[in-house]
Amino acid sequence: DIVMTQSPDSLAVSLGERATINCKSSQSVLDSSSNENYIAWYQQKAGQPPRLLIYWASTRESGVPDRFSGSGSGTDFTLTISSLQAGDVAVYYCQQYYNTPQTFGQGTRLEIK
């Protein structure tokens, strides 16, 4: 199984500041033929199901604000929220869909400082 490890486990950021969440996979999730990284990021607010934010490591899902961005390749990935809003308080998960089982990171809890 591919192990996904996120850091930090929790993060407190001031409103308007940048939040950065990291995700590392135990093996590369880059498909060399397509040059795509099989990584998605999800946001889960309290009491709600997860919501897809980013896929192919850097493609924003329709309707997701452009303050959310994803980057990285191979085994190291980052989700960045450029200017934190109060509504961004949530747990964020990375997931690899390169092969099965399609594993998630343990989650990063993002709070307001």
Added chain:
Amino acid sequence: EVQLVQSGAEVKMPGESVKISCKASGYSFTNYWIAWVRQMPGKGLEWMGIIYPGDSDTRYSPSFQGQVTFSVDRFVNTAYLQWSRLKASDTAIFYCARYGEAGATATPVDHWGRGSLVTVSS
């Protein structure tokens, strides 16, 4: 509009069986893989496995193989997750979710149900 409507909360005793459902609408049910995801109380997301409603092709995570059963009813556009003998450690919220591309699993999940809480307690 794509919708996945999950069945309500269940409270069961250890050793009992249960079957929860996920009714799909707004798209061609048989053409998109469905995933099941577990979230234990206060914990993260765990991918349990997937089922293709078109032919019931099923793939389980090794962690859940033999513990649960996925099925579908194409006539009512519904996917199911069932247990034959529940344990207290099965207490969790279970989400169904649809993959974003027809026929593909190497693609992100883009639609989620709201989850079904299963509580197992004596």
